[in-house]
Amino acid sequence: MKKLFLIIIFQLLITNYFYSQTDSVEVFIIGAYVTPEKPHTFHLSFFTSKNVKTKIKIDEKYITNVSNEFTEDHSAAIDFTNFNFKDKFVSYQIISTNEKGEKFESEVFEIVLPYEEFIETKEGTNPIFTILTGMLLYFLPSPNYVFYEGQKIFSLTKEIPVITFYSSGYNYPSGHISLEYSHFYKDNFNNILRFGYKHVIPIQYIEYISPGITAFTNFNGLNGIGLETSIGFFKVFDVFTVYSRYRYNLKPTNSKNHFHEISVGLYSNFFTIDF
Template sequence: MLKKKLNKNCITLILLTILISSGFAIAQDEEEFELYLIDNYVRSNDPSKLVLSWMTNIEALTKVEIPSLGVFAASDTLTDKVFLVIDVSKILNKPGDYDFYFISILLDGREVRSEKFVFTIPQQEVPPIETSRSEISYYFYTCCIGGSFWLMPSVGISYTEGNANFSLNKDIPLLSLSSKSVFKNYPYSFFYVGYNHILKGPVQNLFRYGYRQLFEMKDLLNYISIGLSGFTNFTGVNGISPEISFSFLKILSTFDLYLLYRFDKELINGNYKSHQIQLGLFTSSFSLNINL
């Protein structure tokens, strides 16, 4: 009888130990989850955007709750590092402090709500209508400057029959074959048309159509290109032009200053030959881009 009672007490003790250990483990897991807020600010150049970033010691699905705006999903997979930009334009005209919370869902399905955090919508110093006008003026000015650079012809020297003549040339990229990668600064290649005017040359006006292949030099942020074009003056002078060029200076983050050598060779009669050296600006921003 005593033996049965002892066995019963042992079993009860073991069950109590398991229950207490499980409860302690759950409580310990809940205490182990921590969230560290890194960034919490409204962009100075765009006050309608709230920037948040944070880290957790355990991977979780996290949402951000702003009582004044709603709940915003931050990630669709378990992660311990999150960056989120939230549109707060609905409260942009109501400057002040706003509360927000992080709601984290752990792997086991538990939901952990953070302490209260606060972000601030600043007082707008510039009226929105004036800001809009300033932005329009800025974009108009930028377009004018960019358009002026794009229309600017390249200048060069044409050596024909032992004579050097000043020349003006304008090549216009029509179709560029590019990449979706953000790490590539130039297209792979492009097709272009162009016009070449040679002052006092035996052939003064040439129309061109050609192809250029670009090889990007990432360490120098420049490129080397090789190409082949055809030319005609529509009065009997027709030929081809192999060419090579390289860029060496970036202008306005969009244009490249380049140096080009081109050799013109008439195909039928073979009488017209010309060596051309040109200095000009290149951009593919105004062409039709196809991402491969």
């Protein structure tokens, strides 16, 4: 009898759980971007799993109505002229209300501001010093170790994302095309220029994992392909991400020129063309 009672209670809990899950409201972002031209306007479109009224909470402090009628399709154009933000990356959250008056909050999404005018600086800081420090960190080369034919070669490398591709709902771009130049401190090892694509996969508890492929050349006969994986561990100043990368390089026509690389650096994409 006791076991039967426990089974009934368990079934009720499970039923209640699934009922509560199906009663929630899911949000699917279709498009979210801010216009670079003035007046800077946040264009947002999304649909919900149920007919609801919606509001948007931006940067944890600005709340604006989106849909005043119960619907599944939602869109808004929000003028950012009088908004001030502390960062180029701005969070937003959808708040929905169903016909019973129940409120639901979506996951936190993020947009990237394509301008700098309205970004606040912390009290007491010098904005020029902040910009110069950011530029110094952005162009700082990364230490890189190369393992080539039993040799360990130190090098400095700098990767610059040129074009980034964004998909809705992520704190990082879905991928980017980049240029990279590596200088090797070895007389018989040539400097290398790279061009390639890196795909970014956000991961819980760290920042991301990024597989990529590059083509490289030294313009002197050494041409090949690099296969790599980067891990983004944590952010610095909310702009840079500390990462580590492993890369395997090969020359398809010559197996003797295969070599490995391990590097540590800072990733940021605020000087890129965004799509």
